[in-house]
Amino acid sequence: MELLVGTRKGLFVLRGDRGAAMDVAHRAFEGSDVEFAIRDPRTGTYYASVTSGWFGPHLYFTDDPTGEWQQSEGPAFPEDIDAKLVRTWIIQPGEEDGVLWAGVDPAALFKSGDGGRTWELNRELWEHKTRLDWQPGGGGLALHSIAPWPGDPDRLAVGVSAAGVWITEDGGRSWRNGGKGIVPRYMPEEAREETLQLCIHNMHRAAKDPSTVYMQFHGGVYRSDDAGETWTDIGTDTGLPSDFGFPMVTDPNDPARAFVIPLVADADRVTPGGALRVFETGDRGATWRSSSNGLPQNNAYLTILRQAFGHDGGDPLGLYFGATSGHVFGSGDGGRSWTTVADFLPPVLSVRVGAA
């Protein structure tokens, strides 16, 4: 199997057996940040978001991640909009043939109808009447989570740091704010209910039950049963050592199952107690338990970033995540056991499964 590992110094294509140590089959975009890389399972086309410290953000695609990559036209802001692309956080296959979505900083959604060759800004979300109230989080004003609705191209939810959840049911022609029930503890109590400044860290839909959406928040873990309109706290007194963290995985085969990797808190973004632990729920967040057999449990102070946790969609689920330490860990049995897949890579920004 194949892993696409985006790092601070290029894309690493890892290949090897499922759940076992893997080899670096190829390194691309040397020296540049690779914020995100993904293989579209519908077409086998690979996409990579690459940002050079000198030459800016660009998006590339290829049919062979060890070969030549072709540069896309965009995403880029049109001439009439006073904004410049900082980076692309996520590339998400859509529901229609040829359609992909891209989420960027500053927070905007772009759509491609031609397999990622060209990109067009979704103006309705960009020009939403609340836009002036959108505030950046520590990582910028980022649209980093895109949750399509399986089988329905009109329905989409996106997550923005720090401007909340946005929902469309007409393919992006109109947007409304979701997020009721989320408690931003970083705001004064009297300002919490009305604020748009919700720092979503990651949001994923449960594919088999699309009304179910899970969220890792900036201090809080939540579940929505109504497609992102309202949210229930599933991070308090449910077995997690902390409700702060960045990445999240939902099991595409089981809507009751999700995984998080807690960090201590916003003021101390490392694994609690020097133990690297993945937590799993199998009951929609009512309870969480550690699924960490094989992960370092002593002297391990790691940081796992927003896009650095992926899965292979299999049953049992293959799970893979990377840390800013340059380690990548994997499980071929749904988290029951883990192994070190790769180490001594540059700081890991994203992990996704490529070809099976």
Next chain:
Amino acid sequence: MPVVVLRQPLRDMAEGNARVEVTGTTVGEALAALERIHPRTKGWVLDEHGDIRRHVNVFVDGERASAEHVLDGDAELNIIQAISGG
């Protein structure tokens, strides 16, 4: 005509050419001409609004220049990565 001198990785984006003759009376026009001649350089030196990227320096005949700098007919433009940015 003005000439743009390219180093790596821009040289690769310009089909391996180290020197590219361009048209234009300003630095900005010359760099836009470079993008037309070698489309793979589009978005690398100039951003989507035509501004020189923050961590790229353009020198004209040895002097750092802005996009508005007016060129002599035989000016030589060097595009150099800033020591910041990496």
